[in-house]
Amino acid sequence: MEEASVAPRIAEQLRLLVEAVTDYAIFLLDREGRVLTWNAGARRIKGYAPEEIIGQHFSTFYTEEDRERGHPDAELEIAERDGRYEEEGWRVRRDGSHFWANIIITAIFDDGGRLTGFGKVTRDLTARRLAEEQLRVRSAELGAVNDELEQFRLLVASIRDYAIFLLDAGGHVRTWNAGAELIKGYSEAEIIGRHFSIFYPPDACAQNHPAHELEIAAREGRFEEEGWRLRKDGSGFWANVVITALRNDHGILIGYAKVTRDLTTRREAEEDLRRTATELERSNAELERFAAAAAHDLAEPLHTIAGLADLIDHRHGASLDPDAAEALGHIRGGAERLRRMLDGLFAYSRASHGEMRRERVEVARALAHVLDSLSARIEERGGRVDHDPAGLGVVMADGRLLEAVLQNVIANALKFTEGEEPRIVVSAARDGDRWRLTVADNGIGIPPEHQERVFALFSRLHPSERYPGTGLGLAMCRRIVERHGCEMGLESAPGEGSRFWFTLPAA
Known part of the structure; x- marks a missing residue:
């Protein structure tokens, strides 16, 4: 008698408990799939009031594609046959919006084993799915970045025309590529962990120039210069140096990237060109001075020659035979051409030095x-x-x-x-x-x-x-x-x- 009175109380408490749950949509379906009950969680997740949904077929919660292919009825058939059906998929709210749901459908049988309906529990997993999707996208992005970084690392490692390497925040060498070994002469095993000031001449180190470079790079983001650097064997080479500060997402300095190019050959060519240009300028100046001096020195005898030719023509022109007259004409013509040349030299000299x-x-x-x-x-x-x-x-x-x-x-x-x-x-x-x-x-x-x-x-x-x-x-x-x-x-x-x-x- 006491057990008979307790059972209804427990059933009522369970009903109240189910109705009060808001994180899960828990409701009953009849054998055909029509909604029989509706709890607070179902109303919150799916958006329907009890009076709107009770008596409606549960396929209302499915996408049009799922309904067209008979998916809701297939779920009930599996649940009746196996006793239970579970899946995750898209479902539709009253306002037409979609949510990702975990679905469990349980078949309910009476004592005689006859199907009386189904219990359905739905949980909204949209937030979890979005997080998982973001995680997948992020993982794919990180994978792509890692692939790119590996390709970049292999590229940098193979470059031989430039020394490309990383320094920690204190200026110690962390990486070393083939170009660095070729240009500076150190193997990776010899240089990793050493301070980069080892590449600088003693006078630059005495002036604390390496530290000064890092200070500028840290302050301004980048430092560049050309200057002398040292190889492992002590020989010097003229280098173009670029140091770039590296910072993490929080702006904290984590090190430096350093790129060095050997410009010794170019510098030597430029020095040769400067010496040649200086020598050419000196030669041209000497030539111009010589031409001006020659023009000045030749002017007086030229006037004498022209004057004597005019005098001969004036005094003896009528008595000259044709050959002599022709020769005199050549003398006067040559003198005139020389005069024009000397005038040109004077003009050039004035234009150059006046x-x-x-x-x-x-x-x-x-x-x-x-x-x-x-x-x-x-x-x-x-x-x-x-x-x-x-x-x-x-x-x-x-x-x-x-x-x-x-x-x-x-x-x-x-x-x-x-x-x-x-x-x-x-x-x-x-x-x-x-x-x-x-x-x-x-x-x-x-x-x-x-x-x-x-x-x-x-x-x-x-x-x-x-x-x-x-x-x-x-x-x-x-x-x-x-x-x-x-x-x-x-x-x-x-x-x-x-x-x-x-x-x-x-x-």
């Missing part, structure tokens, strides 16, 4: 002066010089020397045009802090292999009988431009004319 004033010069005004002085020659040749005065710019230059450059280049354009009237275009374009001036013509052009020669002293590409000149004009032009700290060059091809260009500082 006083140079830097002032604002309107290129259009300088060009107008030049065209005025060349007007007779331009008219004689039937030539034309086109330019846009407003577009020629203003430069910081010696106006007198600028006019000399323009005059020589335009005069050359007039001289070296054959078979048609000379057409010359003077233009300018701003190039940063400089103006680039161009004089283009329709002349005979210059082969590429001879283009640099035209700027050399006394250089001539054609016989003087065909194109008179001293071979000094363009050499003087380039010298003037170089004294302004700028450049001069040309673009040309035979039969296509020439484009002489030079730059000058913008005002």
